[in-house]
Amino acid sequence: MTDDGYDFFAPQPRPVPRAKNTMFDLVPDAFTAKTLELTGEHRRGKRLPQNKNSEPEVASPRPSPSVPVQESFDKDVVTDVEAEKWEGSAQSRLLIKGGKIVNDDQSIHADIYIEDGVIKQIGNNLVIPGGARTIEAQGKLIIPGGIDTHTHMQLPFMGTFAVDDFYSGTKAALAGGTTMIMDFVLDQKGVPLLDAYDKWRNWADSKVCCDYALHVAVTHWSDSVAKEMEVLTKERGVNSFKMFLAYKDVFMLDDSDLYSSFKRCKELGALAMVHAENGHLIAQKSKEMIELGITGPEAHEMCRPEEVEAEATNRAIMLANEACCPLYIVHVMSKSAADMVTRARRKGCVVFGEPIAASLGTDGTHQWNKCWRHAAGHVMGPPLRPDPSTPGYLMDLLANGDLQTTGTDNCTFNADQKALGKDDFRKIPNGVNGVEDRMSVIWEKGVHSGKMDPCRFVAVTSTNAAKLFNIYPQKGRIAVGSDADIVIWDPKATRTISAKTHHQAVDFNIFEGMVVHGVPVFVISNGHVVVDEGQMRVTQGQGRFIATPCYAEAVYGRIESREVVIQFSVYGTIESREVARRPKKVEREVYEGPIAEVKTNSIETAPPRHRNENTNIIMGDDMSADFHSRPPTRSGGRNQQDSSFSFSGDQIDDNQPRRHKIRVSNPPGGKSSNLW
Ligand code: URP
Ligand code: ZN
Ligand code: ZN
Numbered sequence: 001m002t003d004d005g006y007d008f009f010a011p012q013p014r015p016v017p018r019a020k021n022t023m024f025d026l027v028p029d030a031f032t033a034k035t036l037e038l039t040g041e042h043r044r045g046k047r048l049p050q051n052k053n054s055e056p057e058v059a060s061p062r063p064s065p066s067v068p069v070q071e072s073f074d075k076d077v078v079t080d081v082e083a084e085k086w087e088g089s090a091q092s093r094l095l096i097k098g099g100k101i102v103n104d105d106q107s108i109h110a111d112i113y114i115e116d117g118v119i120k121q122i123g124n125n126l127v128i129p130g131g132a133r134t135i136e137a138q139g140k141l142i143i144p145g146g147i148d149t150h151t152h153m154q155l156p157f158m159g160t161f162a163v164d165d166f167y168s169g170t171k172a173a174l175a176g177g178t179t180m181i182m183d184f185v186l187d188q189k190g191v192p193l194l195d196a197y198d199k200w201r202n203w204a205d206s207k208v209c210c211d212y213a214l215h216v217a218v219t220h221w222s223d224s225v226a227k228e229m230e231v232l233t234k235e236r237g238v239n240s241f242k243m244f245l246a247y248k249d250v251f252m253l254d255d256s257d258l259y260s261s262f263k264r265c266k267e268l269g270a271l272a273m274v275h276a277e278n279g280h281l282i283a284q285k286s287k288e289m290i291e292l293g294i295t296g297p298e299a300h301e302m303c304r305p306e307e308v309e310a311e312a313t314n315r316a317i318m319l320a321n322e323a324c325c326p327l328y329i330v331h332v333m334s335k336s337a338a339d340m341v342t343r344a345r346r347k348g349c350v351v352f353g354e355p356i357a358a359s360l361g362t363d364g365t366h367q368w369n370k371c372w373r374h375a376a377g378h379v380m381g382p383p384l385r386p387d388p389s390t391p392g393y394l395m396d397l398l399a400n401g402d403l404q405t406t407g408t409d410n411c412t413f414n415a416d417q418k419a420l421g422k423d424d425f426r427k428i429p430n431g432v433n434g435v436e437d438r439m440s441v442i443w444e445k446g447v448h449s450g451k452m453d454p455c456r457f458v459a460v461t462s463t464n465a466a467k468l469f470n471i472y473p474q475k476g477r478i479a480v481g482s483d484a485d486i487v488i489w490d491p492k493a494t495r496t497i498s499a500k501t502h503h504q505a506v507d508f509n510i511f512e513g514m515v516v517h518g519v520p521v522f523v524i525s526n527g528h529v530v531v532d533e534g535q536m537r538v539t540q541g542q543g544r545f546i547a548t549p550c551y552a553e554a555v556y557g558r559i560e561s562r563e564v565v566i567q568f569s570v571y572g573t574i575e576s577r578e579v580a581r582r583p584k585k586v587e588r589e590v591y592e593g594p595i596a597e598v599k600t601n602s603i604e605t606a607p608p609r610h611r612n613e614n615t616n617i618i619m620g621d622d623m624s625a626d627f628h629s630r631p632p633t634r635s636g637g638r639n640q641q642d643s644s645f646s647f648s649g650d651q652i653d654d655n656q657p658r659r660h661k662i663r664v665s666n667p668p669g670g671k672s673s674n675l676w
Contacts (some may be wrong), residue, residue: 006158006250006286006426063604071354092116092527095128099137099488101478103144112142112675117527120479135522135529137488143458144476145179145210145485145525146439147465149354150330150407154182154203157411158429159420162673163505164412166207171538172436172503174530177520179210179485180475180546181435182407182465184242186217189250193218193228193535197236199324201545208543210487210525213469215240215273215539221257226264227628233268237547239470241265242330245312246277246304255319262323266559269550272320272326275383276312277304286426297375299366299425301383309382310336317344317351324562326350326555328468331409333359333382335393342402348560350558353403353469355394357434360406361441362510363388376418377508380409381430395445399452405465406442408434412506426483432510436502439487443518447491454491471550484527493519 002188011480083173096116101108101122113121113128121128147673151173154165165174166183173181183204188195192305193216202210216232218225218241232238242253243261253261258274265272285303289295292301320327332338334351341353365382377382397403411431421428434441439461452460458476466476473482494517497507530538550556 006247006283017645022596024465029168036322071363074088093129093132094484094524094527094529095126095132095134096142096488097134098468099142100460101138101142102454103477103479104455104463105441107141107455112478112486114486114524114527119480119482119484119486121480122478133529135488137522138521139490139492140521141454141489142478143177143454143487143489144462144466144478144482145487145523146173146177147180147182147462147475148173148178148408148410148435148438149182149405149465149469150356150409151181151183151435152180152186152409152411153181153186153432155186155411155431157186157431158415158427160413160429162411162431163414164433164518165409165505166204166212166434167540168437168503168505169410170207170209170212170543171536172414174210174523174525174538175503175520176436177485177523177531178435178487178488179523179525180212180462181210182213182215182240182469184215184217186219187240189219193225194231194236194670196292197232197238202544202545205545208345209538209540210482210543211475211546212543213471213548214238216243217242217244217251218253218261219244221253221260228262229264229268229270231340233270237545237549239269239548239550239552240271240273240328242273242275242278243316244275245316246275246279246281246282248283251275252279258316259319259323262320262325262327266323266325268555271328271552271555273330274312274316274320275331275381276316278308278312278315281308288294290424290426295424296372297379297421297425297428300379300381300428301364301367301386304381304383305335306382306387306520307336309334310340310450313340314339317341317349321349321479322348324559326559327351328352328354330354330407331356331359331380331382332394332403333390334385335387335390335399337382338394338397338403342397345402350489350555352405352555353397354407355398355403356406356443357408357438358384358432360395360398360445361434361437361514363390366510371424373508376421376428377415378432378510379418379421379425379428379430380411380432384432389568391445395442395449395451399446399456405468406438406460408438410435412504412508414507433502433506433508434510435502436504437497437509437511437514437516440497440516440518440522441514443489444514444516448517464554467554468552470547470550470555471546471548472554475546484524486522486524487520488522488524490519490521491517493517493521494659497520514533547636 008082051291092115096112096114098111099109101110101112110122110124111126112119112124113132115129118390152162153169155673170181173179183200185193185196186201187199197214200214214237216229216238218229232234241261243253243258245258248250262272284303286299289299289303314485316329317327321344327342327350329337329351332355338353338355341351344351346448358380361621362378362384364378364386365388366378367375367384368386394403398406407566409431410433412433413429413431417429442461443457445455446460447454463472464474466474473479475483475485476488488595494515497509497511497514497516499507502509520531521533522529526542528537528539530536
């Protein structure tokens with residue numbers, strides 16, 4: 001437990017297999033009787049080496065063999081799909097006819113031919129091999145499958161595990177039109193990053209129904225972490241690292257370690273990501289809430305108001321900018337934090353912002369709900385904001401290019417898990433759902449409301465993510481050669497979101513009752529029809545790990561150019577801000593005059609924290625031994641090169657009695673009554 005009462009890594013109970021209405025609960029022996037041999041050879045995906053010594057898997061709600069399942073949306077009828085229908089040659093050939101293809105930059109009416117998981121042809125009157133299945137898409141939009149940039153499947157967190165694991169979480173993703181998730185490797189502070197990475201790969205590889213990639217969290221800093229980051233980028237397919245300004249004593253890095261981690265990301269061509277909240281202040285204010293007797297979920301927001309997020313966002317941007325490192329702000333939850341991103345972008349900083357389904361689709365007033373479970377169901381960090389105009393504001397910024405991608409921070413906990421904090425809000429596991437509903441919520445609040453057009457919808461739900469994480473145009477585009485991750489989207493159909501019908505394992509939905517336009521009628525993942533006119537056919541372990549290479553052009557293109565500009569500027573031909581801020585020394589003659597000596601006779605009267613017994617030199621809090629470290633003058637006076645100022649606010653003469661102020665009625669240069 002941290003000294004401010006939070007308990008992030010208490011002994012973790014293993015997740016309890018859910019006894020929900022699922023395929024394998026309803027069909028006894030489904031695995032043994034109907035297993036298909038879908039081995040690695042069947043996959044085109046890049047599988048990177050895995051650690052053979054990794055931990056055994058946590059209990060999975062489902063066995064791991066690859067099994068095709070067909071599940072109706074209402075889960076009343078559950079049947080298996082015949083083998084040849086699932087994986088046979090006809091199924092690997094698909095023709096989508098009559099729809100309107102929407103990419104981020106244009107829409108066209110054209111047919112699409114898919115074979116072996118890849119888009120092979122786009123056009124009209126295509127000549128295609130026989131035996132292909134035809135899907136009629138008249139009146140529908142054909143969009144790239146969604147990419148959820150931010151999930152935490154089965155995350156061990158706050159004494160428990162997120163209930164949606166890599167199976168139920170990715171199945172739900174597909175149900176909603178998301179064909180790729182990006183999850184976070186987030187282990188306890190001190191665990192080697194490579195071990196943590198292997199653990200996540202082992203959890204995910206056997207369970208994922210759709211493709212996935214990994215970001216890695218850096219929660220402590222050392223030379224070995226810096227080396228591991230290099231291995232992760234060069235050998236393990238990772239190009240993004242998340243650092244925390246919150247979760248004091250658990251995940252939080254201080255400013256100097258943040259700066260070091262940003263510099264390292266820059267060296268490696270990786271994208272630095274931050275969870276931006278001021279962890280110190282949260283720790284203090286949390287204690288204040290408890291002292292005031294406010295122990296319910298509403299205290300969660302009150303001890304981390306939006307300024308706490310905005311300050312940390314601004315600080316992270318400043319530090320990253322000083323490190324010349326591109327920065328990605330995850331889960332932008334407030335207007336003030338979004339304004340920080342917008343302002344920095346206007347000033348030319350390479351910074352990106354990710355609002356999430358929750359911050360775009362609902363608000364934080366629910367934390368004040370009289371029903372404890374309902375209120376706790378909305379607790380996440382940074383919190384949903386009680387200002388009800390927040391979702392619309394964030395959507396406007398997203399629609400107009402100030403924010404770029406959308407994730408969900410999907411990290412779900414059932415009622416009994418949330419109840420760990422029933423008497424103390426600090427123990428409520430932080431996290432909400434979203435992976436299944438992100439696409440529909442953004443369509444409803446963004447496109448249906450008239451704030452963004454379908455092209456922009458595609459940009460913010462897949463294309464921009466694919467570009468920033470360097471997997472474009474394999475993902476995020478409908479083009480010849482791209483992966484056949486495709487959604488046939490009915491913009492006119494509606495559905496009502498509910499925990500009773502969703503595919504997630506969690507027993508609660510923050511969008512409960514919301515009627516949304518925009519329904520994925522067919523979802524195709526790597527060429528497989530996984531949502532087929534409302535019926536689900538997912539295969540555990542069918543998804544692939546997608547390596548994300550460093551130096552994404554959309555991220556580093558500008559950074560590299562800036563460096564080139566710096567080189568050219570040596571000849572004085574190009575001026576730029578980057579050149580101007582490059583540190584330059586002033587050439588000057590050596591000072592040869594007298595040098596004062598440091599006075600040591602005031603040591604007894606200095607406050608104890610300013611005494612250094614070894615050197616007899618007074619020190620400031622933030623300057624350590626460097627403060628007034630120059631030798632005294634020959635006569636014992638203070639070295640005039642030393643500043644009398646310290647960042648702590650302490651002065652060299654703090655221990656000297658103050659002289660009374662002398663008011664000068666008529667100062668030289670005239671009187672001024674103005675404040676300066
Ligand atoms: O509440 C949240 N966000 N839980 C997951 C951990 C994180 O900070 O993203
Ligand atoms: Zn976070
Ligand atoms: Zn998160």
